[in-house]
Amino acid sequence: QKEVEQDPGPLSVPEGAIVSLNCTYSNSAFQYFMWYRQYSRKGPELLMYTYSSGNKEDGRFTAQVDKSSKYISLFIRDSQPSDSATYLCAMSYNTDKLIFGTGTRLQVFP
Amino acid sequence: GAVVSQHPSRVICKSGTSVKIECRSLDFQATTMFWYRQFPKKSLMLMATSNEGSKATYEQGVEKDKFLINHASLTLSTLTVTSAHPEDSSFYICSASDTPGKLFFGSGTQLSVL
Numbered sequence: 714q715k716e717v718e719q720d721p722g723p724l725s726v727p728e729g730a731i732v733s734l735n736c737t738y739s740n741s742a743f744q745y746f747m748w749y750r751q752y753s754r755k756g757p758e759l760l761m762y763t764y765s766s767g768n769k770e771d772g773r774f775t776a777q778v779d780k781s782s783k784y785i786s787l788f789i790r791d792s793q794p795s796d797s798a799t800y801l802c803a804m805s806y807n808t809d810k811l812i813f814g815t816g817t818r819l820q821v822f823p
Numbered sequence: 824g825a826v827v828s829q830h831p832s833r834v835i836c837k838s839g840t841s842v843k844i845e846c847r848s849l850d851f852q853a854t855t856m857f858w859y860r861q862f863p864k865k866s867l868m869l870m871a872t873s874n875e876g877s878k879a880t881y882e883q884g885v886e887k888d889k890f891l892i893n894h895a896s897l898t899l900s901t902l903t904v905t906s907a908h909p910e911d912s913s914f915y916i917c918s919a920s921d922t923p924g925k926l927f928f929g930s931g932t933q934l935s936v937l
Contacts, residue, residue: 745924756916756928757867759824764924801866809855809920815866 716740719802719814728823732789736802736814739783743804743812746778748787751799751816760800761787792821825851825921829929836907837937844902844932846917852897853919857926858890861914873900907936 719736726732734748745764749757761776763769769776777786785804789796802814826849836842846856854875859867871892872880879892889911891903900919904911916931 747925749928754914754931754933756827756829756918756931759925759927762922762925803926805924809857809924809926810869810872811857811924811926813866818864 714739716812717802717804717814720817721815723818723820725820725822726792728792728794728821730792732792732819734787734800734817736785737783738804742806745805746785747803748776749801749803751801757801794821794823797821825927827917827919827927827929829917829932831932832930833933835935835937838908839906842904842907842934844915846900846929848898848919851921854897856894856900856917856919858892858902859916861916867916904934909936912936
């Protein structure tokens with residue numbers, strides 16, 4: 714079993730839809746949880762960073778962490794074609810060494 | 824957020840030559856930087872951890888003599904792919920942290936070895 718599981722997609726939604734991206738993990742020692750967005754042939758861009766259970770909101774993005782279920786989510790409201798990218802979840806213990814999910818490809822069509 | 828600069832963004836070289844990739848933290852000091860490799864439509868694979876003033880720590884299966892890492896200052900780490908071959912063609916990305924567990928990535932370097 715992988716430490717971090719993420720559905721690779723692709724996920725295709727119409728513009729304006731609410732997108733839900735998810736990751737599950739097996740190791741309860743993870744303390745930091747992140748979501749990155751990666752456009753083709755570019756480095757990942759940090760979208761959300763959290764270290765506790767609960768919700769964190771930033772503009773159209775909401776990150777949700779449920780440590781009891783070992784489950785994290787990223788919600789994108791009012792999705793735009795510019796949101797089309799690969800979204801990577803990442804987690805770490807009390808270090809900077811990240812464990813990544815495989816990434817979910819999202820396509821938002823006009 | 825913190826800015827990590829990586830150069831060059833793209834390099835094409837002949838088989839047998841060496842290629843150097845630079846990674847700089849622009850607005851913070853990084854005692855540790857990380858080098859990743861990514862194949863098309865795949866996730867990031869950690870290659871090595873670069874430590875300022877000491878030897879890099881390589882992940883299992885990564886050839887130390889092939890991928891030379893130097894972290895000479897708190898803002899600069901370099902990855903040199905020595906005697907590059909076509910199978911070394913890949914997307915290489917560096918990263919650094921200004922807060923525990925919070926990594927910022929460079930824009931990546933696409934290496935193509937002919």
